[in-house]
Amino acid sequence: MTALSLSTQAPVAANPWALVPPLGNIEAYITAANRLPMLTLEQEQAFARQLKDNNDLDAAGKLILSHLRLVVSISRQYLGYGLPHADLIQEGNVGLMKAVKRFDPDQGVRLVSYAIHWIKAEIHEYIIKNWRMVKLATTKAQRKLFFNLRSMKQGFRADAGEDHNTVARDSLSDAQIDCVAKELNVKREEVIEMEARMAGGDVLLDPVSTDDGDDAFGPIAYLADAHHEPTAMIEAHQRDILSSDGITQALEVLDERSRRIVEERWLKVNDDSSGGMTLHELAAEYGVSAERIRQIEVAAMKKMKAALLEFT
Numbered sequence: 001m002t003a004l005s006l007s008t009q010a011p012v013a014a015n016p017w018a019l020v021p022p023l024g025n026i027e028a029y030i031t032a033a034n035r036l037p038m039l040t041l042e043q044e045q046a047f048a049r050q051l052k053d054n055n056d057l058d059a060a061g062k063l064i065l066s067h068l069r070l071v072v073s074i075s076r077q078y079l080g081y082g083l084p085h086a087d088l089i090q091e092g093n094v095g096l097m098k099a100v101k102r103f104d105p106d107q108g109v110r111l112v113s114y115a116i117h118w119i120k121a122e123i124h125e126y127i128i129k130n131w132r133m134v135k136l137a138t139t140k141a142q143r144k145l146f147f148n149l150r151s152m153k154q155g156f157r158a159d160a161g162e163d164h165n166t167v168a169r170d171s172l173s174d175a176q177i178d179c180v181a182k183e184l185n186v187k188r189e190e191v192i193e194m195e196a197r198m199a200g201g202d203v204l205l206d207p208v209s210t211d212d213g214d215d216a217f218g219p220i221a222y223l224a225d226a227h228h229e230p231t232a233m234i235e236a237h238q239r240d241i242l243s244s245d246g247i248t249q250a251l252e253v254l255d256e257r258s259r260r261i262v263e264e265r266w267l268k269v270n271d272d273s274s275g276g277m278t279l280h281e282l283a284a285e286y287g288v289s290a291e292r293i294r295q296i297e298v299a300a301m302k303k304m305k306a307a308l309l310e311f312t
Helices: 026-034 041-053 058-064 068-079 087-101 111-130 138-161 174-184 188-201 230-251 255-268 279-286 290-311
Strands: none
Touching: 026 087, 041 058, 041 279, 058 087, 058 230, 068 087, 087 111, 087 255, 111 188, 138 174, 138 188, 188 290, 230 255, 230 290, 255 279
Protein backbone atom coordinates (compact mmCIF):
# COMPACT_ATOMS: atom_id res chain seq x y z
CA MET A 1 0.00 0.00 0.00
CA THR A 2 1.40 3.43 -0.98
CA ALA A 3 0.90 5.96 1.81
CA LEU A 4 0.60 9.72 1.38
CA SER A 5 3.66 11.82 2.13
CA LEU A 6 3.77 14.15 5.09
CA SER A 7 4.11 17.25 2.97
CA THR A 8 2.11 18.01 -0.13
CA GLN A 9 5.28 19.44 -1.65
CA ALA A 10 7.22 16.19 -1.30
CA PRO A 11 7.21 14.01 -4.44
CA VAL A 12 5.64 10.56 -4.26
CA ALA A 13 8.87 8.93 -5.40
CA ALA A 14 10.60 10.19 -2.24
CA ASN A 15 7.90 8.78 0.05
CA PRO A 16 9.67 8.09 3.38
CA TRP A 17 6.80 5.91 4.63
CA ALA A 18 7.25 3.16 2.05
CA LEU A 19 8.67 0.05 3.74
CA VAL A 20 10.22 -2.31 1.21
CA PRO A 21 9.14 -5.93 1.83
CA PRO A 22 10.42 -8.43 2.60
CA LEU A 23 12.49 -7.15 5.52
CA GLY A 24 14.12 -10.55 6.04
CA ASN A 25 14.99 -10.49 9.77
CA ILE A 26 14.58 -8.54 12.99
CA GLU A 27 17.70 -6.44 12.37
CA ALA A 28 16.36 -5.29 9.00
CA TYR A 29 13.02 -4.42 10.61
CA ILE A 30 14.68 -2.33 13.32
CA THR A 31 16.80 -0.53 10.74
CA ALA A 32 13.73 0.24 8.63
CA ALA A 33 11.76 1.40 11.68
CA ASN A 34 14.53 3.78 12.73
CA ARG A 35 14.62 5.33 9.24
CA LEU A 36 10.97 6.32 9.34
CA PRO A 37 10.53 10.06 9.99
CA MET A 38 9.20 11.38 13.27
CA LEU A 39 6.19 13.65 13.32
CA THR A 40 6.10 17.24 14.44
CA LEU A 41 3.41 18.29 16.89
CA GLU A 42 1.39 19.89 14.07
CA GLN A 43 1.59 16.78 11.88
CA GLU A 44 0.67 14.49 14.76
CA GLN A 45 -2.33 16.63 15.67
CA ALA A 46 -3.49 16.76 12.05
CA PHE A 47 -3.27 12.99 11.53
CA ALA A 48 -4.93 12.30 14.88
CA ARG A 49 -7.86 14.56 14.00
CA GLN A 50 -8.23 12.89 10.59
CA LEU A 51 -8.41 9.51 12.32
CA LYS A 52 -10.81 10.68 15.01
CA ASP A 53 -13.16 12.65 12.76
CA ASN A 54 -13.01 10.70 9.50
CA ASN A 55 -11.66 7.27 10.54
CA ASP A 56 -8.76 7.88 8.12
CA LEU A 57 -6.70 4.68 8.11
CA ASP A 58 -3.86 6.31 6.17
CA ALA A 59 -3.51 8.83 8.99
CA ALA A 60 -3.56 6.00 11.54
CA GLY A 61 -0.83 4.24 9.58
CA LYS A 62 1.43 7.30 9.70
CA LEU A 63 0.91 7.67 13.44
CA ILE A 64 1.83 4.00 13.96
CA LEU A 65 4.81 3.95 11.62
CA SER A 66 6.33 7.07 13.14
CA HIS A 67 6.32 5.42 16.57
CA LEU A 68 7.67 1.97 15.65
CA ARG A 69 11.09 3.02 16.92
CA LEU A 70 9.48 3.72 20.31
CA VAL A 71 8.26 0.10 20.49
CA VAL A 72 11.73 -1.17 19.57
CA SER A 73 13.27 0.97 22.31
CA ILE A 74 10.80 -0.15 24.98
CA SER A 75 11.03 -3.83 24.00
CA ARG A 76 14.79 -3.81 24.58
CA GLN A 77 14.13 -3.23 28.28
CA TYR A 78 12.56 -6.71 28.51
CA LEU A 79 15.17 -8.82 26.74
CA GLY A 80 16.38 -10.23 30.07
CA TYR A 81 13.33 -12.47 30.34
CA GLY A 82 14.67 -14.77 27.64
CA LEU A 83 11.78 -14.19 25.22
CA PRO A 84 12.33 -13.50 21.49
CA HIS A 85 12.91 -9.83 20.72
CA ALA A 86 10.69 -10.10 17.66
CA ASP A 87 7.78 -11.31 19.79
CA LEU A 88 8.27 -8.49 22.27
CA ILE A 89 8.21 -5.97 19.43
CA GLN A 90 5.13 -7.59 17.94
CA GLU A 91 3.22 -7.36 21.23
CA GLY A 92 4.41 -3.80 21.71
CA ASN A 93 3.10 -2.92 18.24
CA VAL A 94 -0.30 -4.26 19.28
CA GLY A 95 -0.23 -1.90 22.24
CA LEU A 96 0.81 0.96 19.96
CA MET A 97 -2.14 0.32 17.65
CA LYS A 98 -4.51 0.30 20.61
CA ALA A 99 -3.05 3.61 21.78
CA VAL A 100 -3.44 5.20 18.35
CA LYS A 101 -7.05 4.06 18.16
CA ARG A 102 -7.86 5.65 21.53
CA PHE A 103 -5.65 8.75 21.25
CA ASP A 104 -7.46 12.06 21.61
CA PRO A 105 -5.54 15.06 20.17
CA ASP A 106 -7.56 17.40 22.39
CA GLN A 107 -6.05 15.96 25.60
CA GLY A 108 -2.98 18.16 25.20
CA VAL A 109 -0.38 15.37 25.35
CA ARG A 110 1.90 13.88 22.73
CA LEU A 111 1.14 10.42 21.40
CA VAL A 112 4.51 9.16 22.61
CA SER A 113 3.55 9.85 26.24
CA TYR A 114 0.13 8.26 25.80
CA ALA A 115 1.37 5.20 23.92
CA ILE A 116 4.06 4.18 26.41
CA HIS A 117 1.43 2.85 28.82
CA TRP A 118 -0.28 0.74 26.17
CA ILE A 119 2.96 -0.61 24.74
CA LYS A 120 4.27 -1.68 28.15
CA ALA A 121 0.91 -3.15 29.14
CA GLU A 122 0.87 -5.48 26.11
CA ILE A 123 4.50 -6.50 26.63
CA HIS A 124 3.84 -7.14 30.32
CA GLU A 125 0.85 -9.32 29.49
CA TYR A 126 2.90 -11.31 26.98
CA ILE A 127 5.74 -11.86 29.47
CA ILE A 128 3.38 -12.95 32.24
CA LYS A 129 1.73 -15.50 29.92
CA ASN A 130 4.88 -16.89 28.34
CA TRP A 131 7.78 -16.59 30.80
CA ARG A 132 6.49 -19.65 32.62
CA MET A 133 3.93 -22.30 31.69
CA VAL A 134 2.25 -21.54 35.01
CA LYS A 135 1.33 -17.90 35.60
CA LEU A 136 3.43 -16.19 38.24
CA ALA A 137 1.21 -13.17 38.73
CA THR A 138 -2.54 -13.07 38.33
CA THR A 139 -3.54 -9.87 40.11
CA LYS A 140 -2.59 -6.28 39.35
CA ALA A 141 -0.59 -6.03 42.58
CA GLN A 142 1.32 -9.24 41.82
CA ARG A 143 2.18 -8.04 38.32
CA LYS A 144 3.50 -4.76 39.67
CA LEU A 145 5.62 -6.64 42.21
CA PHE A 146 6.83 -9.07 39.52
CA PHE A 147 8.30 -6.40 37.23
CA ASN A 148 9.56 -4.08 39.98
CA LEU A 149 11.17 -6.92 41.90
CA ARG A 150 13.14 -7.98 38.85
CA SER A 151 14.37 -4.45 38.14
CA MET A 152 15.34 -3.92 41.78
CA LYS A 153 17.24 -7.21 41.86
CA GLN A 154 19.14 -6.05 38.80
CA GLY A 155 19.93 -2.84 40.69
CA PHE A 156 21.33 -4.84 43.59
CA ARG A 157 23.47 -6.82 41.17
CA ALA A 158 24.70 -3.62 39.52
CA ASP A 159 25.65 -2.20 42.91
CA ALA A 160 27.63 -5.37 43.52
CA GLY A 161 29.44 -4.97 40.20
CA GLU A 162 27.65 -7.83 38.41
CA ASP A 163 26.20 -7.87 34.90
CA HIS A 164 22.80 -6.12 35.06
CA ASN A 165 21.71 -7.38 31.62
CA THR A 166 21.08 -10.89 32.90
CA VAL A 167 18.03 -12.03 34.85
CA ALA A 168 18.74 -11.72 38.55
CA ARG A 169 18.16 -15.18 40.02
CA ASP A 170 20.27 -15.03 43.20
CA SER A 171 18.29 -14.98 46.42
CA LEU A 172 17.78 -11.67 48.12
CA SER A 173 19.28 -11.06 51.55
CA ASP A 174 17.09 -10.13 54.48
CA ALA A 175 18.15 -6.51 54.17
CA GLN A 176 17.34 -6.46 50.46
CA ILE A 177 13.92 -8.04 51.09
CA ASP A 178 13.15 -5.34 53.64
CA CYS A 179 14.33 -2.69 51.18
CA VAL A 180 12.09 -4.02 48.39
CA ALA A 181 9.07 -4.32 50.69
CA LYS A 182 9.51 -0.77 51.93
CA GLU A 183 10.14 0.65 48.45
CA LEU A 184 7.12 -1.07 46.87
CA ASN A 185 4.90 -0.72 49.95
CA VAL A 186 4.13 -4.44 50.18
CA LYS A 187 4.47 -7.06 52.87
CA ARG A 188 7.78 -8.79 53.39
CA GLU A 189 6.08 -12.17 52.91
CA GLU A 190 4.78 -11.10 49.49
CA VAL A 191 8.31 -10.28 48.33
CA ILE A 192 9.59 -13.67 49.51
CA GLU A 193 6.71 -15.50 47.81
CA MET A 194 7.19 -13.69 44.48
CA GLU A 195 10.93 -14.28 44.55
CA ALA A 196 10.32 -17.99 45.10
CA ARG A 197 7.91 -18.07 42.17
CA MET A 198 10.41 -16.33 39.90
CA ALA A 199 13.26 -18.61 40.95
CA GLY A 200 11.29 -21.82 40.47
CA GLY A 201 11.16 -23.54 37.11
CA ASP A 202 8.47 -25.49 35.32
CA VAL A 203 8.18 -29.21 36.13
CA LEU A 204 7.05 -31.71 33.52
CA LEU A 205 4.22 -33.71 35.06
CA ASP A 206 4.17 -36.50 32.49
CA PRO A 207 7.04 -39.02 32.59
CA VAL A 208 9.70 -38.78 29.91
CA SER A 209 10.49 -41.96 27.99
CA THR A 210 14.04 -43.26 28.37
CA ASP A 211 16.33 -44.76 25.77
CA ASP A 212 16.50 -48.13 27.52
CA GLY A 213 12.75 -48.57 27.28
CA ASP A 214 12.12 -48.51 31.03
CA ASP A 215 8.96 -46.85 32.23
CA ALA A 216 9.84 -43.39 33.49
CA PHE A 217 8.33 -41.98 36.66
CA GLY A 218 6.85 -38.49 36.69
CA PRO A 219 5.04 -36.33 39.25
CA ILE A 220 1.72 -37.10 37.56
CA ALA A 221 2.00 -40.62 39.01
CA TYR A 222 1.63 -39.42 42.59
CA LEU A 223 -0.32 -36.21 41.96
CA ALA A 224 -3.22 -37.85 40.16
CA ASP A 225 -6.21 -38.89 42.29
CA ALA A 226 -7.19 -42.23 40.80
CA HIS A 227 -9.85 -42.83 43.44
CA HIS A 228 -12.21 -40.31 41.86
CA GLU A 229 -11.35 -41.06 38.24
CA PRO A 230 -14.62 -42.10 36.50
CA THR A 231 -13.30 -45.37 35.10
CA ALA A 232 -11.77 -46.38 38.42
CA MET A 233 -15.00 -45.54 40.25
CA ILE A 234 -17.04 -47.70 37.85
CA GLU A 235 -14.60 -50.59 38.20
CA ALA A 236 -14.70 -50.32 42.00
CA HIS A 237 -18.50 -50.32 41.94
CA GLN A 238 -18.52 -53.45 39.77
CA ARG A 239 -16.08 -55.18 42.11
CA ASP A 240 -18.33 -54.40 45.06
CA ILE A 241 -21.31 -55.92 43.25
CA LEU A 242 -19.35 -59.06 42.29
CA SER A 243 -18.01 -59.52 45.82
CA SER A 244 -21.50 -59.43 47.29
CA ASP A 245 -24.40 -60.29 44.99
CA GLY A 246 -22.17 -62.01 42.42
CA ILE A 247 -20.51 -64.37 44.91
CA THR A 248 -23.88 -65.21 46.48
CA GLN A 249 -25.34 -66.11 43.11
CA ALA A 250 -22.26 -68.12 42.09
CA LEU A 251 -22.39 -70.18 45.30
CA GLU A 252 -25.98 -71.17 44.53
CA VAL A 253 -24.86 -73.21 41.49
CA LEU A 254 -22.73 -75.52 43.67
CA ASP A 255 -23.76 -78.65 45.50
CA GLU A 256 -23.70 -78.63 49.30
CA ARG A 257 -20.25 -80.23 49.67
CA SER A 258 -18.56 -78.08 47.04
CA ARG A 259 -20.15 -74.96 48.48
CA ARG A 260 -18.93 -75.73 51.99
CA ILE A 261 -15.39 -76.47 50.76
CA VAL A 262 -15.22 -73.11 48.95
CA GLU A 263 -16.68 -71.25 51.92
CA GLU A 264 -14.31 -72.89 54.39
CA ARG A 265 -11.27 -72.41 52.16
CA TRP A 266 -11.83 -68.85 50.88
CA LEU A 267 -14.76 -67.08 52.49
CA LYS A 268 -14.19 -67.57 56.21
CA VAL A 269 -11.59 -65.97 58.45
CA ASN A 270 -10.89 -67.34 61.92
CA ASP A 271 -10.43 -65.15 64.94
CA ASP A 272 -6.67 -65.62 64.79
CA SER A 273 -6.64 -64.36 61.14
CA SER A 274 -5.16 -67.67 60.04
CA GLY A 275 -7.71 -68.20 57.28
CA GLY A 276 -10.15 -71.04 56.70
CA MET A 277 -9.71 -74.80 56.92
CA THR A 278 -6.85 -76.54 55.16
CA LEU A 279 -7.16 -79.29 52.55
CA HIS A 280 -6.09 -81.89 55.09
CA GLU A 281 -8.65 -80.75 57.67
CA LEU A 282 -11.47 -80.97 55.11
CA ALA A 283 -10.14 -84.33 53.87
CA ALA A 284 -10.27 -85.75 57.40
CA GLU A 285 -13.83 -84.46 57.86
CA TYR A 286 -15.14 -85.99 54.62
CA GLY A 287 -13.02 -89.16 54.80
CA VAL A 288 -11.26 -88.57 51.47
CA SER A 289 -7.77 -87.58 50.42
CA ALA A 290 -6.51 -83.98 50.35
CA GLU A 291 -6.02 -84.32 46.59
CA ARG A 292 -9.72 -85.16 46.19
CA ILE A 293 -10.68 -82.04 48.15
CA ARG A 294 -8.41 -79.99 45.87
CA GLN A 295 -10.09 -81.45 42.76
CA ILE A 296 -13.55 -80.63 44.12
CA GLU A 297 -12.34 -77.07 44.90
CA VAL A 298 -10.99 -76.55 41.37
CA ALA A 299 -14.20 -77.82 39.77
CA ALA A 300 -16.27 -75.57 42.05
CA MET A 301 -14.16 -72.55 41.16
CA LYS A 302 -14.76 -73.17 37.44
CA LYS A 303 -18.54 -73.31 37.96
CA MET A 304 -18.46 -70.12 40.01
CA LYS A 305 -16.38 -68.32 37.37
CA ALA A 306 -18.91 -69.25 34.69
CA ALA A 307 -21.74 -68.01 36.87
CA LEU A 308 -19.93 -64.70 37.53
CA LEU A 309 -19.43 -64.14 33.77
CA GLU A 310 -23.17 -64.52 33.24
CA PHE A 311 -23.84 -62.20 36.18
CA THR A 312 -21.76 -59.35 34.69
